Amino acid sequence: MSNKRYPEEFKVEAVKQVTEKGHSVADVANRLGTTTHSLYAWIKRYGPDSSQYQAKSDESAEIRRLKKELQRVTEERDIFKKSRGVLRKPVRLRYAFIKANQAVWPVRRMCKVLSIHPSGYYAWLKQPDSRQEKRRKYLLGLIKQFWLESGGVYGYRKIYSDLRDEGECCGINQVHRLMKREGLQSQRGYRKPRPKVGTENVVVANKLAREFNPTAPNQSWVTDITYIKTHEGWLYLAVVVDLFSRRVIGWSMKSRITKELVLDALLMAIWRRSPSEKVLVHSDQGSQYTSHDWDKFLKQHGLESSMSRRGNCHDNAVAESFFQLLKRERVKRKIYSTREEARMDIFEYVEMFYNVKRRHGSNNQLSPVEYEKRYEERLISVY
Incomplete structure (x- = not known):
């Protein structure tokens, strides 16, 4: 535990669980997997009494x-x-x-x-309608009737003729304006669809291939980005999930969707897990994940890249599933006035509930932390 490194963003949110949410220091330290000594030091540095x-x-x-x-x-x-x-x-x-x-x-x-x-x-x-506006609405009703009776194929010239036959006094240009405003138009010819030519551009191969159930931790991680609505604007959330236990091992929240958002989330995952062997990191083909900095970061830390096929969300189904849980169980049930309020609530859901308490169907109804703990106990008993 002592060799773990946590980013400043993680420490600030951990302190808020004690100072604003009312959790005890021991409870928060136990759930986050850190020591009370470290948490007291964070409170002294980032708490309400600090000058910062x-x-x-x-x-x-x-x-x-x-x-x-x-x-x-x-x-x-x-x-x-x-x-x-x-x-x-x-x-x-x-x-x-x-x-x-x-x-x-x-x-x-x-x-x-x-x-x-x-x-x-x-x-x-x-009472906003003038006499002319009421007249226009009356004509528009007749125009829609004649247009529907034609099967949606008449243009303004034929509709004008129908109106004249009914004894209505109006101009052809007026009929054209009313039909254009309502999006009514004549039947046009069909355009033959053009076949796609060439080969699909593949940035990185889909090496994960939907193998969402590895046999041990730190074999396959998936990452993705979502957005949270607040009255201040969007708050963007990037997460890194270990497929073995579905545990969120890295996250980052910012007001802008940049490459730093995904790099900070992956850096937190590396600090918390310290993988000894190469890990497969799977993402979609978003611009943040196809950047030169992302590729360079993966190579520097001995990570292997994998990407979903273009436009195929099912290749990254686990990350999409986590976002669906987060929004259904927490975000959609609240209205966030500020990004800071949303940030604190999402931290509480991820670190104080989802990772340590929420039962997961793929984990035999165990929380991600408990599932990993049981796995380590089995390894110790075997050796």
Whole structure:
């Protein structure tokens, strides 16, 4: 245990389990496989009483204030940019612009930028249709009826003729505009599909070949990336899973999906496992895993690369299965206000529950840590 090395990200999250979640030092140290002496040292360095924590808290508060101000200025700028010309239009058109973009920006902010009162907008919502708009909706209903009766093959010229036969007074260009707005068009000719030529580009062969049940630890690892939604934006999570016990042995969480995200997760796995023999590391063909730095890192640490076939998620089914469990059992049941809140909750799920407590079907209903412990005990009894 003493030769293990943990990254700073791991230590910070471990301290939060004691200082914020209320777990005892002994319980956290036992679950994470470290010593209480080390955990006390981490608390002294990264805990709430440390100067580093206080400085980081003050800095985070200032950053949040600046982000909020930047969001306000950016939204007003984007509203002006997108509403170019709307300020010169009648009020009802400005109301229509707000209604069309209320899912993008706050209503009151758009009202302020467009110089209208929110109460007027909400009154317009109760009865927004003018006499001309009601006429257009009536014509559109007839157009859809004639278009469906034709089997979806008529264009605007034939629809116009049908309307004239019914005694409706309208212009052919108006029919064309209404059909275009609703996506109604005439039947077009079919394009013959072109056959694929050449051979598929294979970056690295699929050496794992869906052999998801190795006979010992540190033979095959799989890695992948997912994203977690927060009110601050996406939080990206990379994990490394040992196929023998389905234990998450490495992870990293960042606000950007870069090659450092996957390299930090794999580095944590190497520090925690210290494999003595070559390990097969399987991933998909994402840009982070096909980078030169990833390939160089694998060679430096004596690891062998394997990749899924392009567009085939089943070749990396175990990593996909873990992400499905994480989101079903934890992420989908919560709403994260900040990335920090999501980071702490995911750490608790992975290190405090999934690895040490959650029973796994492929492990004879044992947790990954317990399954590995039973395996080591069998080896000792044999020798």
